[in-house]
Amino acid sequence: MATDVGELIRVEGLTRVYGSRRVLDGLDLELAPGEFTALLGRSGSGKSTLLKALAGLDADVAGGGTVQVPDEVSVVFQDARLLPWQRVLPNVVLGLTGAEERGRQSLAEVGLAGRERAWPNELSGGEQQRVALARSLVREPRLLLADEPFGALDALTRLKMHRLLRRLFEQHRPAVLLVTHDVDEAIALADRVLVLDGGRIAVEKRLDATMDAAEVRAELLRALGVTGDE
Numbered sequence: 001m002a003t004d005v006g007e008l009i010r011v012e013g014l015t016r017v018y019g020s021r022r023v024l025d026g027l028d029l030e031l032a033p034g035e036f037t038a039l040l041g042r043s044g045s046g047k048s049t050l051l052k053a054l055a056g057l058d059a060d061v062a063g064g065g066t067v068q069v070p071d072e073v074s075v076v077f078q079d080a081r082l083l084p085w086q087r088v089l090p091n092v093v094l095g096l097t098g099a100e101e102r103g104r105q106s107l108a109e110v111g112l113a114g115r116e117r118a119w120p121n122e123l124s125g126g127e128q129q130r131v132a133l134a135r136s137l138v139r140e141p142r143l144l145l146a147d148e149p150f151g152a153l154d155a156l157t158r159l160k161m162h163r164l165l166r167r168l169f170e171q172h173r174p175a176v177l178l179v180t181h182d183v184d185e186a187i188a189l190a191d192r193v194l195v196l197d198g199g200r201i202a203v204e205k206r207l208d209a210t211m212d213a214a215e216v217r218a219e220l221l222r223a224l225g226v227t228g229d230e
């Protein structure tokens, strides 16, 4: 189902079941256009399952509910998923016609101007994720879904990628849903943080610059079941 550009992204009563396990259980969610939302949850809480439902990548999974997303949805995963037999620029514009110039611009935006003709295996993991971001951007998504996109990167590269993603978000303003294990990543990047628990959104926290980051962090860690006693 498609909505007009600029409309809310809306999930209602979403249920997803694997065998006897009800991973999502009547989940409701709204994402506003141009809003950066981070999704936290314990391992196995269903974060990837929710993201796949939003991406329309779960036709084989049982369940119900409604998912309303825009036509233009891009997904970035933990691994860049580049085609190894294609150079960087063709990977970016894959499936698009006449988009080479836009592809070059996107590569420049992610700091890879001049690397258009490189092969994926000539790039570092961080650079490959930059290519994946460029591939998403060139499609001008209204919704960008990111599933632990920096999970495999070292700490310094991850920080650089945080700044890059936030800058790209501010320039292009898609709605973003970032799945992450990392409370600090969520606080650093998002305007709104959600915690998935028991198959639903259990906590919603809007962030603003006046908040005490340490307090927000403690609250989110508690919601994730990290009590400080461990």
Ligand SMILES: Nc1ncnc2c1ncn2[C@@H]1O[C@H](COP(=O)(O)OP(=O)(O)OP(=O)(O)O)[C@@H](O)[C@H]1O
Pocket (backbone or CB within 6 Å): 018, 019, 021, 023, 041, 042, 043, 044, 045, 046, 047, 048, 049, 050, 181
């Ligand atoms: N294809 C599948 N078949 C059976 N069970 C699945 C399948 N995909 C996910 N699950 C189960 O559904 C639950 C939620 O998985 P999901 O990957 O959505 O969690 P997650 O919150 O993203 O976890 P993590 O943070 O560890 O990546 C898990 O218990 C998982 O084992």
